Amino acid sequence: MGETTKIGWVRNTDGSKGATINFWIGCTEVSDECDNCYARELSERYGWAEWGAGQPRYKTKGAVKNVRALARKAAARAAKEPGYRTRAFTNSLSDFFDTEIDRAWREEALDEIDAAPFVDLLILTKRPKVAQQVMQERYGNQAPKNIWIGTTAGTQKMWDLRIPILGKTPAAVRFVSVEPMLEGIDPGNAFDPPISDDGFQPVGWVICGGESGTMARTFDVANARALRDQCRWSGVPFFMKQLGARAVDEINGIAGRSLKVDPDVEAIIRRLKNPAGADPTEWPADLRVQQFPEAA
Numbered sequence: 001m002g003e004t005t006k007i008g009w010v011r012n013t014d015g016s017k018g019a020t021i022n023f024w025i026g027c028t029e030v031s032d033e034c035d036n037c038y039a040r041e042l043s044e045r046y047g048w049a050e051w052g053a054g055q056p057r058y059k060t061k062g063a064v065k066n067v068r069a070l071a072r073k074a075a076a077r078a079a080k081e082p083g084y085r086t087r088a089f090t091n092s093l094s095d096f097f098d099t100e101i102d103r104a105w106r107e108e109a110l111d112e113i114d115a116a117p118f119v120d121l122l123i124l125t126k127r128p129k130v131a132q133q134v135m136q137e138r139y140g141n142q143a144p145k146n147i148w149i150g151t152t153a154g155t156q157k158m159w160d161l162r163i164p165i166l167g168k169t170p171a172a173v174r175f176v177s178v179e180p181m182l183e184g185i186d187p188g189n190a191f192d193p194p195i196s197d198d199g200f201q202p203v204g205w206v207i208c209g210g211e212s213g214t215m216a217r218t219f220d221v222a223n224a225r226a227l228r229d230q231c232r233w234s235g236v237p238f239f240m241k242q243l244g245a246r247a248v249d250e251i252n253g254i255a256g257r258s259l260k261v262d263p264d265v266e267a268i269i270r271r272l273k274n275p276a277g278a279d280p281t282e283w284p285a286d287l288r289v290q291q292f293p294e295a296a
C-alpha cells in the first residue's frame with residue numbers, strides 16, 4: 001500500500017512518479033461524485049472492506065513502515081539535491097477525513113507525516129468540514145509545510161459548498177479535484193478572493209477529469225476548457241488528468257471509436273483507445289495542460 005502510483009498528478013519534484021499510501025480502506029458515499037466509486041469497486045472485487053455507514057473500516061498493515069521508508073529516501077535525496085520533495089497521495093481507497101474511522105488511526109498517520117519533512121502528503125477529501133476541524137484542532141492556523149488538502153467538486157453545488165470551507169482550512173496547498181466533472185463550473189472568487197473575505201485562502205491548484213469505468217457519465221470537454229481558461233486568467237495551475245470513458249467534444253472532435261448518440265447531450269460519445277482517456281497524445285492539443293503548483 002505504498003506503491004508508486006500511475007495517477008498523473010502525483011509527481012515528485014523531479015517529475016518521477018509519486019506514491020500512494022492507504023492507512024485504511026472503506027468509506028461511505030457522500031455525494032454524486034461517489035456514484036461509481038473506484039475504491040468501492042476494487043474493494044468489492046478483492047474483499048478488502050464493505051462500504052457504507054456502520055461498516056467497519058479495515059486498517060492496512062505496513063502504511064507506517066512505508067511512510068518511514070519514503071521519509072528516509074526523500075531526506076537522503078534532499079540532502080544531495082536541495083529542493084527535492086517526494087509526493088504521496090492518501091488515501092486512494094477511502095477518505096482520510098471519514099468520520100467513521102477510529103480517530104487514533106488518523107492521528108497516527110499525521111504523526112508520521114509530521115516526522116517526514118521532505119514528503120508532501122496530498123490528501124483529497126469529500127469531507128472538507130471534517131478536514132478543517134481536524135487540521136485546526138491539531139495545527140491551529142499554522143499550516144504544516146508538507147500537508148496539501150484538496151476537495152472534490154464535480155458539480156457547481158459541491159464547488160459552492162466545499163470551496164469556502166477548503167479556503168479556510170490550514171494547508172500548505174489547497175487544491176480542487178474536479179473529477180468526475182459532471183457539469184460546467186463557475187469558480188466564482190475561489191482563485192482571487194476579495195480582501196474583505198477574511199481568512200479565505202485562494203485555491204492553488206485545479207485538477208480536472210472525466211469519469212472512467214463502464215458506468216462512466218458523460219464528460220463535456222467544453223466545460224474543461226472553460227475551467228482551464230479561468231485558471232489561466234488567474235494564474236492558477238491546471239492539470240488535465242483524463243477525458244474519461246465518455247468524452248464529448250463539439251469543437252475539435254475526438255479521435256476514437258464511436259459509441260452511440262447520447263440523447264441527453266445530442267452528441268456522439270466517443271471512447272478513446274486509452275480506456276480512461278488518460279493518454280494526452282489522444283487529446284486535442286489545447287487540452288494538454290498538466291501544470292503543478294510550486295513546491296510549498
Ligand code: SF4
Pocket residue numbers: 027028029030031033034037038039040092093094095126
Ligand atoms: S468519498 Fe471517495 S472513497 Fe468514499 S465513497 Fe466517495 S469516492 Fe469512494
